[in-house]
Amino acid sequence: MTDAIILLVPAEEHEAAVEPLRLAAPNLTVVPVTHRSQLDAAVSHYPMARLLAFCTPVIVPADILSRLPGPSYNLHPGPPEYPGLHPAVFALYDNATAFGTTLHEMTPDVDAGRIVATNRVDLPPDMDRLGLEILSRRMAHHLLRSLAEDLVDVATPLPPMEITWARAARRAADFDALCRLPPDVDEAEFRRRLRAVGEGPYHALRVPLFGRWFRLEPEHPDALVVKAGVAVG
Template identity: 65%
Template sequence: MPDAILLLAPPEEQEESIAPLRVAAPSLPILPIATRDDLRAALQRHPHARLISVCSPVIVPADILERLDGPAYNLHPGPPEFPGLYPAVFALFEGATTFGVTLHEMTPDVDSGPIVATNSVDMPADIDRAGLEALSWHLARHLLRGMAESLVDLSRPLPRVPRRWRGPARRQPDFEALCRLPPDLDAASFRHRLRAVGEGPDHALRVSLFGRWFRLEPDHPDAPVVKGGRRIG
């Protein structure tokens, strides 16, 4: 039976992610980790731990999942309709009217394991990518608080709910394809795509003209980097 929790989350989210678990089980060892190397090292020290991933970009490989005593759980920052990377981006681009987060068992295939809980709301009509990702983090924290007692009960797996994943798991090439604008894009379509993709230090909308690539210059190049409504750079 698991005897500790390994919490895999971005460094800026670890403290808030651990807090509800500590309230539910003050004496339970909970180790925050951020990378795959951290995870392998932590498993050497705690080979019977339960793994919980909270909106982490780290893909846990099959060999680690096989070593665990029971299911590992992932809190995906999107609803079952948008598995994989950048769920907020694709929800906006495809015109979704609701959005949420999904807690599910991990399997070797990304965002495909049995679902144990979801949390969703109507999507505000005027929200953009930055706003939707901030809302996603809010929903994730709310769901984590609601599921904390079940997650720290290491004597049994969490019960599953009758929800199913829908659609393909989006990958990095899918996002990069959205960043490439067709040269005949009209103004309304450009605004729609910019709303979904947003602006960031590591990506930008771009278009190929005359054999050269042109990138969109951000409106505020010196603005701080924000993730999930939290400043990280």
């Protein structure tokens, strides 16, 4: 009998992600973990648990999934059109007019399992990356709260929807390619990529010239990142 939920979640999201699950089932054990080593230990201790991943960069390997009764679930901070890394970036690059988050069954392939729930909102035309990342986290928490009672019913799988992923999951190489500007880039393409990629602090648009790479200096040196749905330095 499943006796717990193992919640794989970034450390800054622990409290907000655990709360709706414990409110829905106060007597159910919820085990938050952040790193692969913690996940492995939790699965060994709770071999009949339900695994729920929430907006985590950790890729759960097939051997861990096979040790659990399943299905395990992942809450992806993007809609089915944008599986994989940086869904907000690629949505902005495509000038998407809507965005959302997705709960799906986990498989050894990233963001490829059956979809069980989504939410969606329209995007204003002036949305930038920081704003969309903040919105994405808020929508992910909203979806988690709305599904908490179903998720804590650990003996009952969530029914899949008749929605499929639109493409293969994007990876780090796809984001890196978007950051590499062609030497003959025009202003429209430059601005399109800058809106999508944003400014650091851990990345920058760059262009090859004369055998060297030139990186775009941030207009705002104190660039912000998103943690737990808010912008921080």
